Amino acid sequence: MGKIIIDNNRCKSCYICTTTCPKGLIKKSSKTNRLGDYMVEFDDPKGECIGCAMCAKRCPDMAITEVYR
Amino acid sequence: MADKSNEKVLIKGNYAIAQAAINAGCQCYFGYPITPQTEIGEYLSGKMQELGRAYVCAESELGAINMVMGAVSTGVKAMTSSSSCAVSLMQEALSYASSDELPVVLVNVMRTGPGLGYIYPAQGDYNQAVYGGGNGDYKLIVLAPSTVQECVDLTYRAFYLAQKYRNPTMILADGLLGQMMEPASFGEYPYPEVDVSSWALTGAKGRDARKIYSVATDEKKQIQHIYDLHKKFEVIAENETTYEEFNTEDADIVLVAFGSMTRNIKAAMNVLRAKGKKVGCFRPVTLSPFPYKALKSLADKGKDLVVVEMNMGQMLKDVKYAVEGKVNVSFVSRPCGEWLSVEEIVDAVEDIMVSNTSKSIQPGSVKEVSYAAARA
Amino acid sequence: MQQQELKEGVNIGVNAGEKGMVQVFSIPKSMKENFRYTFCPGCDHGIAIRLVAEVIDELGIREDIISSTSVGCAVFLYDFLEVDCVEAPHGRALASATGVKRARPDKVVFTYSGDGDFASIGLAESMHTALRGEKVTSFCINNTTYGMTGGQLGPTTMMGQVTTTSPTGRNKEYFGYPIKVAEHIALCDGTAYSARVALDSVPHINEAKKAIKKAFQVQLDGLGFGFVEILSSCPTNWHMTPEEAHERVRNEMIKVFPLGVFKDVSA
Numbered sequence: 001m002g003k004i005i006i007d008n009n010r011c012k013s014c015y016i017c018t019t020t021c022p023k024g025l026i027k028k029s030s031k032t033n034r035l036g037d038y039m040v041e042f043d044d045p046k047g048e049c050i051g052c053a054m055c056a057k058r059c060p061d062m063a064i065t066e067v068y069r
Numbered sequence: 070m071a072d073k074s075n076e077k078v079l080i081k082g083n084y085a086i087a088q089a090a091i092n093a094g095c096q097c098y099f100g101y102p103i104t105p106q107t108e109i110g111e112y113l114s115g116k117m118q119e120l121g122r123a124y125v126c127a128e129s130e131l132g133a134i135n136m137v138m139g140a141v142s143t144g145v146k147a148m149t150s151s152s153s154c155a156v157s158l159m160q161e162a163l164s165y166a167s168s169d170e171l172p173v174v175l176v177n178v179m180r181t182g183p184g185l186g187y188i189y190p191a192q193g194d195y196n197q198a199v200y201g202g203g204n205g206d207y208k209l210i211v212l213a214p215s216t217v218q219e220c221v222d223l224t225y226r227a228f229y230l231a232q233k234y235r236n237p238t239m240i241l242a243d244g245l246l247g248q249m250m251e252p253a254s255f256g257e258y259p260y261p262e263v264d265v266s267s268w269a270l271t272g273a274k275g276r277d278a279r280k281i282y283s284v285a286t287d288e289k290k291q292i293q294h295i296y297d298l299h300k301k302f303e304v305i306a307e308n309e310t311t312y313e314e315f316n317t318e319d320a321d322i323v324l325v326a327f328g329s330m331t332r333n334i335k336a337a338m339n340v341l342r343a344k345g346k347k348v349g350c351f352r353p354v355t356l357s358p359f360p361y362k363a364l365k366s367l368a369d370k371g372k373d374l375v376v377v378e379m380n381m382g383q384m385l386k387d388v389k390y391a392v393e394g395k396v397n398v399s400f401v402s403r404p405c406g407e408w409l410s411v412e413e414i415v416d417a418v419e420d421i422m423v424s425n426t427s428k429s430i431q432p433g434s435v436k437e438v439s440y441a442a443a444r445a
Numbered sequence: 446m447q448q449q450e451l452k453e454g455v456n457i458g459v460n461a462g463e464k465g466m467v468q469v470f471s472i473p474k475s476m477k478e479n480f481r482y483t484f485c486p487g488c489d490h491g492i493a494i495r496l497v498a499e500v501i502d503e504l505g506i507r508e509d510i511i512s513s514t515s516v517g518c519a520v521f522l523y524d525f526l527e528v529d530c531v532e533a534p535h536g537r538a539l540a541s542a543t544g545v546k547r548a549r550p551d552k553v554v555f556t557y558s559g560d561g562d563f564a565s566i567g568l569a570e571s572m573h574t575a576l577r578g579e580k581v582t583s584f585c586i587n588n589t590t591y592g593m594t595g596g597q598l599g600p601t602t603m604m605g606q607v608t609t610t611s612p613t614g615r616n617k618e619y620f621g622y623p624i625k626v627a628e629h630i631a632l633c634d635g636t637a638y639s640a641r642v643a644l645d646s647v648p649h650i651n652e653a654k655k656a657i658k659k660a661f662q663v664q665l666d667g668l669g670f671g672f673v674e675i676l677s678s679c680p681t682n683w684h685m686t687p688e689e690a691h692e693r694v695r696n697e698m699i700k701v702f703p704l705g706v707f708k709d710v711s712a
Binding site for chain 2: 477507508509510511513520523526527528529530531532533534536537540541542543544545546547548549552553569570573577
Binding site for chain 3: 001002003009010012013014015016019020037051053054056057058059060061062064065066067068069
């Protein structure tokens with residue numbers, strides 16, 4: 001059981017995290033941020049996240065600011 | 070040997086600058102050899118090691134000046150020295166150092182230009198030193214010694230002014246002075262130590278991190294920064310402009326020169342005075358800030374000026390600018406090489422007193438050649 | 446294995462108040478408060494700077510650091526890291542760093558520059574700093590192009606690569622060959638550590654962090670010049686998506702610029 005926190009003000013919508021998450025728990029959102037980009041959102045209804053932090057390690061903007069396990 | 074005593078020693082100009090730098094507390098020297106200033110680096114190499122200070126044989130003048138920038142950013146005193154064509158390589162860094170407000174100290178022992186030129190002494194780097202060879206609106210503080218004693222005194226002053234105003238400072242000497250031996254005394258470094266703790270980079274311990282940089286991505290900040298630099302230089306001009314005057318009170322004509330040429334105009338003045346001619350001398354010690362006001366007051370008193378330089382008329386323009394067309398400004402020059410002799414200057418000035426024509430004098434002859442003829 | 450690697454992360458074990466959860470990733474303390482990267486989306490500079498910050502945190506050297514950055518996208522390091530920083534003209538970061546280190550041998554000095562800065566305009570300064578064995582650490586971001594000016598041919602542009610100044614691709618007759626920086630630096634006797642890493646995948650990022658740490662460690666141990674060449678993507682100027690750009694790093698760049706440690710005097 002894990003959890004991530006995304007700071008969408010830092011996110012520049014490169015979507016690297018969406019392909020990095022081994023469980024596909026990060027998705028392109030339908031909402032936009034202040035730059036007009038579609039944000040990403042952490043969607044883990046089944047509690048599949050194990051807090052591997054791979055998304056945070058690959059995020060070029062440190063928009064995934066916290067990872068818990 | 071030279072030390073901090075007040076006793077006079079016979080010493081070469083280049084060595085005098087080097088020893089004065091040590092006395093001033095210069096912790097780091099970075100340099101690359103070039104005639105006629107190489108003795109500065111040679112002298113310092115052993116001394117700095119003995120003193121446990123830093124000395125780096127830099128890969129180039131680019132490397133050397135940037136090492137100085139790095140060193141002085143930490144609040145220590147550091148310098149490099151070079152000569153004309155290699156000082157050209159440092160212009161980029163001087164522009165950065167001005168904007169970064171880094172107290173770089175640079176010695177330029179001038180040789181001939183343009184291009185590689187040769188090792189003949191000359192004064193052809195006035196424009197580069199005073200107006201800057203780098204980009205943007207900036208000014209160096211430029212000090213021009215005329216004797217070996219002044220090589221000592223102005224080196225002390227350069228280290229002080231650089232830190233006091235956080236402005237790159239150049240000692241503009243020439244090959245003649247660098248290679249000349251003369252008696253000089255060192256004494257203690259006469260200036261107080263400047264507190265650099267408010268800006269020096271020492272690691273962000275117990276305070277916010279500091280950055281020293283010249284790029285402002287905000288237009289207003291960039292504009293303000295340039296205004297601030299300009300205002301700072303106005304303060305420097307107000308406080309630090311220095312010059313020497315001799316016998317100007319009763320003079321009809323005043324000879325103007327800087328650096329080593331000061332020696333010869335003083336001698337020429339004495340010869341001319343002995344002949345009954347009312348001649349005085351004026352010599353800027355700081356070329357930047359330039360003593361515009363003092364020259365203007367000479368012009369206001371109606372004194373004609375003769376500028377004597379080993380170049381094709383560089384300081385001449387500043388003198389003309391200063392006197393605002395109120396008096397005649399003539400020019401006696403040679404581009405480089407054999408220093409204009411006292412006889413040559415005397416002859417030229419006597420002629421000018423009659424005809425008011427500027428002279429460019431070819432070496433090896435006391436006979437004057439007119440500017441146009443010399444070019445042909 | 447993954448557990449162990451994660452333990453390198455900062456703040457591990459700090460209970461952030463989440464019931465039964467432990468924080469395994471957080472923003473390094475050496476980053477400036479409320480920083481926001483000004484790099485393009487997907488740019489690897491962000492990861493490289495984060496790794497540097499994490500290593501600084503782990504070594505506990507932030508307060509002793511004086512860094513030097515010169516010109517290019519890399520210069521903005523000073524907007525993101527809470528460390529003292531002096532700017533240098535283009536290519537002169539290592540000359541500046543030499544000056545800093547010689548003036549303050551007790552400080553930890555590092556430079557962070559791009560390939561154009563380190564290996565083209567500044568190659569003389571870079572290589573001579575390595576040859577002198579200056580006890581400084583240097584990072585060179587290799588993205589095979591001049592990023593800040595819009596993607597021109599640089600010293601590391603690969604054969605065949607199309608840039609705005611090699612519109613038909615780099616060929617040997619017209620443009621000559623790219624430089625392999627880490628190998629060249631490894632040849633310098635004053636170099637204590639020289640490695641090439643990449644940031645295209647989590648395993649490579651983990652390796653990169655180890656190399657960055659080592660490059661600092663050789664300085665702290667007084668062994669000599671520490672250097673890491675970091676293969677990095679430039680999605681904007683490569684005209685690729687961030688993920689495509691990382692695939693290019695993986696499938697093309699690493700073949701030309703092999704990863705590895707080329708010199709390590711402490712090994």
